[in-house]
Amino acid sequence: MTRTDRLSHLVAGSRSVHPQAWQGKVSPWLLGLVVAAGAAGSWWWAQHRTGADAPAAPAAATSGAQPGGPGGSGGRRFGGSDRPQPISVGTVRRQDVRVSVQAIGTIVAANTAVVKAKVDGELQALRFKEGQLVKAGAVLAEIDPRPFQIALAQAQGQLARDQAQLKNAQIDLERFRDLLSKDGIAKQQVDTQAALVQQLQGTVQSDQAQVDNAKLQLSYTRVVAPISGRVGLKQVDLGNIVHASDANGLLTITQVQPAFVVFAVPDTHLPRINAQLKAGTLLPVQAWDREQQHRLAEGQVSSLDNAIDTATGTIKLKAQFANADGGLYPNQFVNVRLQLDTLPDALTVPAAALLRGAQGTFVYVVNRDKTVSVRRVVAGPGDGERVSVQGGAPDALQPGDTVVTDGVDRLRDGAKVEVIVPGAADAANRAASGAQSGRHGKHSAP
Missing domain, CATH: 2.40.50.100 (RNA polymerase II/Efflux pump adaptor protein, barrel-sandwich hybrid domain)
Known part of the structure; x- marks a missing residue:
């Protein structure tokens, strides 16, 4: 039943119940006006219900290009299959590599x-x-x-x-x-x-x-x-x-020049340490802060404990530091780097270039045609931000080779790449901003 029918029925019912009240009080034009208003309301309600029940338009029809497509944000981030992948690179070179052991130590007074x-x-x-x-x-x-x-x-x-x-x-x-x-x-x-x-x-x-x-x-x-x-x-x-019997005494004096650090290393290094000490070779030791950002002091191993800790499988060493500036305090926590040996003229790559997969460690080498190829290597001791490597013939790394250090997520063997020079994008943006400012200045000039 439409809204008009309901209104007519209501009016008819009212007239049937009170026939005497309606006679002479409701004019025909007023009744027509009520019927017209009801018809208009019914039409408006039908139109709005139709718009609400209509199916929503597909997102793809209004959003433009699909993600990852040429016009989408994914395409701008990763590029299409034919676009070179932006990467950062490092260089393969030869250098002396220190073979070190890291440990946790505590400063003790002499x-x-x-x-x-x-x-x-x-x-x-x-x-x-x-x-x-x-x-x-x-x-x-x-x-x-x-x-x-x-x-x-x-x-x-x-x-x-x-x-x-x-x-x-x-x-x-x-x-x-x-x-x-x-x-x-x-x-x-x-x-x-x-x-x-x-x-x-x-x-x-x-x-x-x-x-x-x-x-x-x-x-x-x-x-x-x-x-x-x-x-x-x-x-x-x-x-x-x-009193002479006072337990705490008057004060305490600690001798901190020289100072010592006590630390433990795995007992697997004991044969090499013993050989170095018996030969009279000095074992350099560095003390670093908690964040390993600042080197606090440099010293050398002075003594070795007489037994291995069976609970941890480690042996304690004591290193001596001159501590001329008095910067080391007893009971201070330090990170220790014990240098056991030096690999002379070793082939090294940046640590960020070394990747690990199911078949071992490898690096991506940038070829002259701006493509990359996979080179499998054997990682050796690291020294700071570089790691010594060994590669087998015939594709062994050579000094001067360029390896990928950043942007390897979407690389594959033979992929095209584009080397991004650090700071070049910022310089280009600054230059573009300067040129745009210049144009705006010319337009605003009288």
Whole structure:
């Protein structure tokens, strides 16, 4: 039933229910106007329903070229099958290649000393700054010396008294011996006096030891550095009573010149390391930061552990660094590169050019006709951004060959390529922008 029919039915129903109300109140022209409005509404509703139910146009009809086609974005990115593939290249060359082993190491101090007070007393002065470098024998702190000065004076007084008694006994002994030679005294008395002299000599020696001990205790009131190195943070403050039994002591000194790094390498390298050390050959070691971006120091292997760690299958080595600038700190984490050997005049390619597939490692070589060909190689030790390689005849790599380093995703043997010079695209864009700006300037000129 259309909308017009429904409206007519409604009007007819209303008239049938209230026939008296409609008579004389609804004019014919008003009824015609209602019927016309209903017909117009029905037409509008039918038209809009038809447009909504119509099938959507295919995306391909309005989107232009298909992706990957000549006019699509895929075609602009990868190019058609007849367009050369843009690539970046590197050069094959010969150079000395260092055979290195990488490991993780920790910096350790050559010596570490916990400086403690040797006598008990009040801490009166600190003669150092935290973190500074000190020499062995430098005064670091002072303890109240007065009790030890008094003890020294007492020992010296005791020594002086006993020395006087010894001297008097020695004079009496000489006098008794003279009388004995004249038969003026008994020999027993002379012997008794000689024994007294020896007794007093022992007393004087004991007193002298007491004096020396008092001087030593007094010297301990000046705390000195036992080794040269860097001073740590203080453990006590001025005015505190320090004791020789304090566990933490006054401070800690670490000797960082030279410094050492302890690291572990797989035991498979042990025969070569032993051979190098027995021959007296220096094994260079480099210490790098956590990100391996900055080289911190260079040194050499100084010692080798006496046993292999069975849990990890590694052996520990210790390398020595001069650390003249003091840049290495104990317990610092470093990346270690141990150089085991050097391959002289080895054939190398950029590390980015080396590819790995189901049949082994290979590189793409750029030919003179701007095509690429696959060359299978055997990778050797790497040194930085280059890797040593070996290739078999008859297609072995030669120094000066050009290999692909970037853009290998869609390459195949015999594909055409176009070498992109780094920075050339940016220069071209800048030149085009400059020319366009010049044209705009000319057009805007009066």
